[in-house]
Amino acid sequence: xxxxxxxxxxxxxxxxxxxxxxxxxxxxxxxxxxxxxxxxxxxxxxxxxxxxxxxxxxxxxxxxxxxxxxxxxxxxxxxxxxxxxxxxxxxxxxxxxxxxxxxxxxxxxxxxxxxxxxxxxxxxxxxxxxxxxxxxxxxxxxxxxxxxxxxxxxxxxxxxxxxxxxxxxxxxxxxxxxxxxxxxxxxxxxxxxxxxxxxxxxxxxxxxxxxxxxxxxxxxxxxxxxxxxxxxxxxxxxxxxxxxxxxxxxxxxxxxxxxxxxxxxxxxxxxxxxxxxxxxxxxxxxxxxxxxxxxxxxxxxxxxxxxxxxxxxxxxxxxxxxxxxxxxxxxxxxxxxxxxxxxxxxxxxxxxxxxxxxxxxxxxxxxxxxxxxxxxxxxxxxxxxxxxxxxxxxxxxxxxxxxxx
Ligand SMILES: *Cc1c(COP(=O)(O)O)cnc(C)c1O
Numbered sequence: 103x104x105x106x107x108x109x110x111x112x113x114x115x116x117x118x119x120x121x122x123x124x125x126x127x128x129x130x131x132x133x134x135x136x137x138x139x140x141x142x143x144x145x146x147x148x149x150x151x152x153x154x155x156x157x158x159x160x161x162x163x164x165x166x167x168x169x170x171x172x173x174x175x176x177x178x179x180x181x182x183x184x185x186x187x188x189x190x191x192x193x194x195x196x197x198x199x200x201x202x203x204x205x206x207x208x209x210x211x212x213x214x215x216x217x218x219x220x221x222x223x224x225x226x227x228x229x230x231x232x233x234x235x236x237x238x239x240x241x242x243x244x245x246x247x248x249x250x251x252x253x254x255x256x257x258x259x260x261x262x263x264x265x266x267x268x269x270x271x272x273x274x275x276x277x278x279x280x281x282x283x284x285x286x287x288x289x290x291x292x293x294x295x296x297x298x299x300x301x302x303x304x305x306x307x308x309x310x311x312x313x314x315x316x317x318x319x320x321x322x323x324x325x326x327x328x329x330x331x332x333x334x335x336x337x338x339x340x341x342x343x344x345x346x347x348x349x350x351x352x353x354x355x356x357x358x359x360x361x362x363x364x365x366x367x368x369x370x371x372x373x374x375x376x377x378x379x380x381x382x383x384x385x386x387x388x389x390x391x392x393x394x395x396x397x398x399x400x401x402x403x404x405x406x407x408x409x410x411x412x413x414x415x416x417x418x419x420x421x422x423x424x425x426x427x428x429x430x431x432x433x434x435x436x437x438x439x440x441x442x443x444x445x446x447x448x449x450x451x452x453x454x455x456x457x458x459x460x461x462x463x464x465x466x467x468x469x470x471x472x473x474x475x476x477x478x479x480x481x482x483x484x485x486x487x488x489x490x491x492x493x494x495x496x497x498x499x500x501x502x503x504x505x506x507x
Contacts (some may be wrong), residue, residue, distance in 0.1 A: 111355065111358045111359060111495075112259060112390045114312075114425065114428070115155060115308060115311070115312055115424075115425075118308070119307065119308020119309065119311075119312070119386070120308075120424075121425045121427070121428035122428045122431065123389075123396070123428075123429040124395075124396055124397050124398070124424035124427045124428050125308060125311055125395060125396060125424035125425070125428075126307070126308060126389050126395065126396050126424075127307040127308050127394065128307065128394050128395065128396065128477065129287075129307050129394050130291070132291045133287065133290065133291055133294075133307075135288060135294070136291075136299075137307055137308065137309070138391065139214075140214075140298075140306065140309060140313075141309040143155045144210060144212060144309050144313050145212065145215045145309075146405065147210055147213060148316065151173065151251070152228065153209070153210075153213065156209065156293065157205070157206055157209055157451075159506065160205050160209065160238075161202065161205060161320065161450070163194045163204065164195060164238060165194050165201045165202065165205060166186055166193060166194050166195050167194070167202075167206040167233075167320065167324070167473070168189040168324045168328075168441040169191055169193050169194060169321075169324065169344055170190045170191065170193065170313070170328075171188070171189055171324075171325055171328035171332065171485070172187060172188045172190050172488075173185065173186075173187055173332075174186040174187065174188055174452075174456050174486075176455040176456055177451070177452065177455050177456055177472065177475075178456055178475065180219045180451070180472075181472055181475040181476045182480075183475045183476045183477065183478045183479065183480060183482070184339075184474065184475040184477050184478035184479065184480065184481075184482035184483060184484045185333075185339065185475075185480070185482070185483050185484065186471060186472075186484050186486060187329065187337070187483065187485045187486070188456075188458070188485075188486055188487075188488040189321060189324075189325045189353060189485055189487045189488060189489065190319060190488055191349065191488055191489050191490060192458070192460065192461065192488045192489070192490050192491035192492075193491075195234065196227075196230050196231045196234050197227070197230075197316060197490050197491045197493065198227050198231070198349075198461060198489055198490030198491070199321065199348070199352065199487075199489050199490065200227050200228050200231040200296075200302060200348075200490075201231045201235070201350045202230035202317050202320060202321070202352070203231075203233065203283065203300075203302065203314050203317040203318060203348060204221075204228065204232045204234070204235040204300060204302075204319050205231075205235045205238075206317040206503065207235075207237060207298070207300040207313075207317070208232070208235035208238075208239050208241060208300065208302075209239070210298070211241065211246075211298035211300070211402065212239055212241070214298060215298055216241075216296055216297060216298040217241060217242060218241065218242040218244070218291055218293065218296050218297040218298070219236050219241050219242065219243045219244070219297070219298055219299075219300055220243075220244045220245070220286050220289050220290060220293075220297055220298075220299050220300070221243070221244075221245050221246070221286065221299070221300045221301075221302060222245070222246050222279065222282040222283045222285075222286040222301070222302065223245055223246070223247050223251075223302065224247075224248070224251055224278065224279035224282070224357050224415050224416065224418065224419070225252070225254075225258065225280065225414075225415030225416050225477050225494070226247065226255040226257075226258025226259065226261070226262070226284065226494075227258070227267070227309075227416060227494070228302030228303075229245040229247060229258065229262050229267070230258055230261050230262055230265075230301075231302075232245065232267070232300050232490060233245065233261070233262040233265040233266065233267035234265055235300075236265070236266070236267065237265040237266050237267075243262075243266065243267040243268065244267070244268045244270060245262055245267050245268070245269050245270070245283050245338075246270050246272055246282040246283075246285045246289070247259070247269055247271060247272065247336065247344075248271070248272050248276065248277040248280075248281050248282050249271040249272060249273050249276035250276065250277035250278055250280065251277070251278050251415070252269065252271050252281070253391070254415070255415070256469075257494075259270060261496075263500075269478065270285070272284075272285045276409075278418075279418070280393070280420070282350065282409070284393070285481035286299055287299070287393075287394075288307070299379060301314065302314075302332070302346070302348075303345060303346025303347065303423065303496050304318070304346055304347045304348040304349045304351050304423040304425060305346040305347065305348075305393075305395060305397075305421065305422075305423045305424075306393060306394045307394035308396055308505075310394075311395070311424050311425055311502060314348050315348065315351045315352065315355060316353075318348050318349060318351065318352025318353075319352055319355050319356060320352070320460070321349065321352040321487065322352060322353045322354060322356030322357060323356050323390045323493070324354050325340075325353060325356070326356050327483065331481065333483060335483075336357070336360055336362060337363060337483040337484065337485045338361055338362070338363065338364065338478065338482045338483050339363065339364040339365075339366060339406060339474055339478070339482075339483075339484045339485070340353055340354060340357060340363060340364070340365050340484075340485050340486075340487070341366045341368060341416070341467045341470050341471040341474065341484060341485070341486045341487065342366075342367060342368070342465040342467050342486070342487035342489065343355065343368050343369075343417060343463050343464055343466040343487070343489060344367040344368060344369050344417070344422060344423075344426060344437070345370075345381075345416050345417040345418075345419055345463065346419060346422070346423050347367070347422055347423030347425065347426045348423070349487055349489040350367050350426065350435075351423065351425055351426065352488065353485075353487045354429075354451070358429070360432060364436065365429075365434065365435045365436065366435070366438060366470055366474070367430075367435055367436070367437045367439055368436075368437070368438050368439060368466045368467050368469070369381060369382040369383060369384060369385065369417065369422070369437060369438070369439040369440075369466070370382060370410075370411075370412030370413075370414060370417035370418060370439065370440070370466060371385070371439035371440050371441040371442070371444075371502055372410070372411040372412045372413070372441065372442055373411060373441065373442060374441060375439070377402075377408060378408055378409040378410070378411065379411050380410065380411060380412065381400070381410040381411065381412045381417055381418050381419060381420070381440040382437075383397075383398040383399065383400055383420070384398055384423060384427075384430060384437045385437075385439055386400055387399050387400045387401070387420075387421075387422070388401070390405060392420065392421045392479075393421070395421065395424055396424065397421050397422055397424045397427050398421065398422050398427050399420055399421045399422075400420040400421075401420070407420045408420060412442065412447055413446065413462055413498075413502075414445070414461070414462035414463045414465070414466065414495070415441040416461070416463040416490075417463050417466065435502070438470050439466075440465075440466040440470060444469045445462055445465045445466055445469055446499065446502065446503070448465050448468045448469045448472060449462065449465045449492065449495075449499060451472075452465065452468055453492075458488070458489070458491075459491065459495075459496065460488055460491065460492050460496065461488075461489060461490035461491055461494035461495060462487055462492065462493075462495045462498075462499075463490060464486075464487070464488045464489045464490055465492070467486050467487055467488075467489070468486055468488075471484050471486035
């Protein structure tokens with residue numbers, strides 16, 4: 103771990119937005135000005151005590167921070183090994199960590215004098231968090247969503263509309279997240295003067311991966327303080343699921359320079375690592391550029407983006423955040439995947455033993471956390487990031503398990 107310790111985490115990315123050979127800015131010329139303006143505005147508020155204090159206030163009063171660090175005693179007993187703790191991002195307003203970033207970017211947009219917000223959403227979680235933040239701050243909100251996703255996630259579409267957002271269906275291609283992002287970028291180019299684009303994960307062109315990461319660092323900051331207060335020492339391992347990578351890097355960042363702490367990112371193994379059947383970019387992907395960013399991508403020999411599959415919509419994306427690719431190369435963050443079947447089993451186990459119904463995304467982290475706990479001695483500590491709650495997934499799981507609803 104000596105190489106990892108030698109990386110000054112705060113120096114990343116470099117001024118051009120690179121995490122080593124990953125990240126950067128790959129957009130049409132028309133978007134360069136918007137990204138530069140955003141970077142300048144963000145760098146200003148990053149060290150502005152007034153902005154940070156206002157953000158802390160809203161995170162507490164509106165989102166419900168700090169979230170608890172919860173000892174999962176019965177799952178720990180069940181595994182017979184290391185102590186398992188959950189960082190309870192599922193307790194936040196709108197049901198997941200995404201509100202940390204949505205609130206912060208909405209506040210930044212206000213500061214920049216932008217009165218109109220656009221966002222993309224897949225399953226609808228980021229759209230709901232953005233709609234809530236916009237309602238709170240009185241900002242106009244337009245959310246792009248694939249037409250296919252709108253059908254699958256009708257309830258989230260209604261939630262967004264209740265909170266005053268306009269949801270625009272995208273009919274192109276597969277009619278899912280990738281097409282929704284393209285449409286949001288098109289809107290941004292056209293309306294950049296008064297519009298801010300709230301991207302929902304630690305992905306895309308600089309400064310998004312850095313900025314979204316920073317807005318989620320509060321997760322790791324709290325977790326570190328809480329585990330030190332409770333156990334008097336650092337945890338041995340952290341586990342988080344990785345879609346774009348925002349909840350994971352938010353938890354990990356504060357521990358990057360603690361070499362005794364192992365960090366595990368867990369991707370979606372879907373039906374197993376066969377082409378088109380999963381979304382484990384590090385298990386089947388290679389270097390490429392997608393939607394503004396150079397990183398690990400699931401693609402065929404011609405560079406065509408491959409279809410992905412996961413039981414959890416929030417992990418179902420062909421590319422991974424650039425900072426994760428960088429730290430994986432360095433051996434600092436290790437990666438695993440969980441299959442749909444493992445996830446469905448752990449989902450039920452967690453509900454039954456802890457009285458907590460986790461999001462299917464977060465359940466990927468639980469699957470790996472349980473494996474790690476079993477492999478470690480009882481005096482060890484594993485923290486699993488419970489990125490969201492599973493209320494949104496209950497109907498889908500009922501259908502899969504063959505229950506009548
Ligand atoms: C969106 C989502 C994720 C995946 O996004 P990351 O940016 O990788 O964190 C994970 N968990 C939940 C609950 C989500 O809603």
